[in-house]
Amino acid sequence: MRAAQVRRTGGPEVVEVVDVEEPRPGPGQVLVEVDAAGVNFIDTYHRSGTYPVATPFGLGLEGAGRVVAAGEGADLPEGGLVAWKQAPGSCAERVVVDAAEAVPVPDGVDAETAAALMLQGLTAQYLCASTYPVAPGDVVVVHAAAGGVGLLLTQMVVLRGGRVLATTSTPEKAELARGAGAEEVLGYEDFAARARELTDGEGVAAVYDGVGRATFAQGLDALRPRGTMVLFGGASGQVEPLDLQQLNAKGSLYVTRPSLAAYTRTREELLERAGAVLGWAAQGRLSVRVGGRYALEDVARAHEDLEGRRTTGKLLVLPEGAAEAELGRS
Known part of the structure; x- marks a missing residue:
């Protein structure tokens, strides 16, 4: 064979x-x-x-x-x-x-x-059902929303009653994210500032980040107090070591690095x-x-x-x- x-x-x-x-x-x-x-x-x-x-x-x-x-x-x-x-x-x-x-x-x-x-469907499911369980009305950021996990995760968040602010890299990918249910599509360069604007300054409940190095630091700035950073991949490279005091300074944030193996x-x-x-x-x-x-x-x-x-x-x-x-x- x-x-x-x-x-x-x-x-x-x-x-x-x-x-x-x-x-x-x-x-x-x-x-x-x-x-x-x-x-x-x-x-x-x-x-x-x-x-x-x-x-x-x-x-x-x-x-x-x-x-x-x-x-x-x-x-x-x-x-x-x-x-x-x-x-x-x-x-x-x-x-x-x-x-x-x-x-x-x-x-x-x-x-x-x-x-x-x-792999991608089960990943999306555990992320929004268990790692940070999306509640009705929650606003979350989904990075790379036109990718395999991103398209599925966006749909599942919406099925749970959440609202998705998606990031994509091209207009074509933005249309795919909207088709999956994203409420807004943001650019990577200023997504944290835009996420705060769209939540009246409050910030989002969670950021689902499979991109890693290029988006992680800004993602912390997008979170509301006691918000959750869910880092599940590193497509742009691995995240640098984090000073935990930043989590305190930015509003008692949570950071987690889950894996599918641990959730199955x-x-x-x-x-x-x-x-x-x-x-x-x-x-x-x-x-x-x-x-x-x-x-x-x-x-x-x-x-x-x-x-x-x-x-x-x-x-x-x-x-x-x-x-x-x-x-x-x-």
């Missing part, structure tokens, strides 16, 4: 699509034929060595597909459609997934939608969060934008597009597909 692998860390050029032996599921595992694999920033961090992984390794963590074989104790039916957020080597024709990570996909949700929702520690919590997200999709309450579809041979190009900020929504690799990337197609 074919799989995308990294034998040495570096830029997108180090990605190779090679023939490998088909894996076999062990106890508590299933072998899945991958219909769609998600492309995420964490994949680029693994590829570049920012997050060290022993080489060689298979790219990708997220996907959806049909179970073709089950190991001992894996109680998932063959032929069933499942999705997952954590299975190393998912950017391949087939992958072994721990049954504890495999989520049954409900009727009304196809494989592409499910693959697009597992048990099978029950994973199924609860995934059930909510996939359920909204099945009901038509959550719109999922696929910003690019790539053949397996084009994984490197998917990384280039993601890192070059040329994309919106979710990028997917279709191992059996031959379609060219169609950026902006939903």
Whole structure:
């Protein structure tokens, strides 16, 4: 079978699509034929060595597909459609997934939608439901609101009765954010001042920041007293060390650096969060934008597009597909 692998860390050029032996599921595992694999920033961090992984390794963590074989104790039916957020080597024709990570996909949700929702959808869900639980009437800032997490998070905040002030980098992305329910779209340069203007000087309840270094300091200035800075990524680089006295001076602020792993520690919590997200999709309450579809041979190009900020929504690799990337197609 074919799989995308990294034998040495570096830029997108180090990605190779090679023939490998088909894996076999062990106890508590299933072998899945991958219909769609998600492309995420964490994949680029693994590829570049920012997050060290022993080489060689298979790219990708997220996907959806049909179970073709089950190991001992894996109680998932063959032929069933499942999705997952954590299975190393998912950017391949087939992958072994721990049954504890495999989520049954409900009727009304196809494989592409499910693959697009597992990592980014669950992230958006825990951010606005648990890390800072948005209450009706809350005003929050969502950075990079036209990205994969941003579009989903904006919709989920609105579903909870909140109001979103979005940041984007282009007029086209601004329109996508408005389409997802953003009340206002701000520029990155002065978003804190604009957020205060739009809240009559009070500031926002929370800032959801996956950008990091370029936005973090200004984000603290956008918060109301006892507001919450939710730093969940570092697309622009890692945030510099913080003098905690700033939190006092700016109004007894909260800062947290959450991770999806910490919010899906048990099978029950994973199924609860995934059930909510996939359920909204099945009901038509959550719109999922696929910003690019790539053949397996084009994984490197998917990384280039993601890192070059040329994309919106979710990028997917279709191992059996031959379609060219169609950026902006939903």
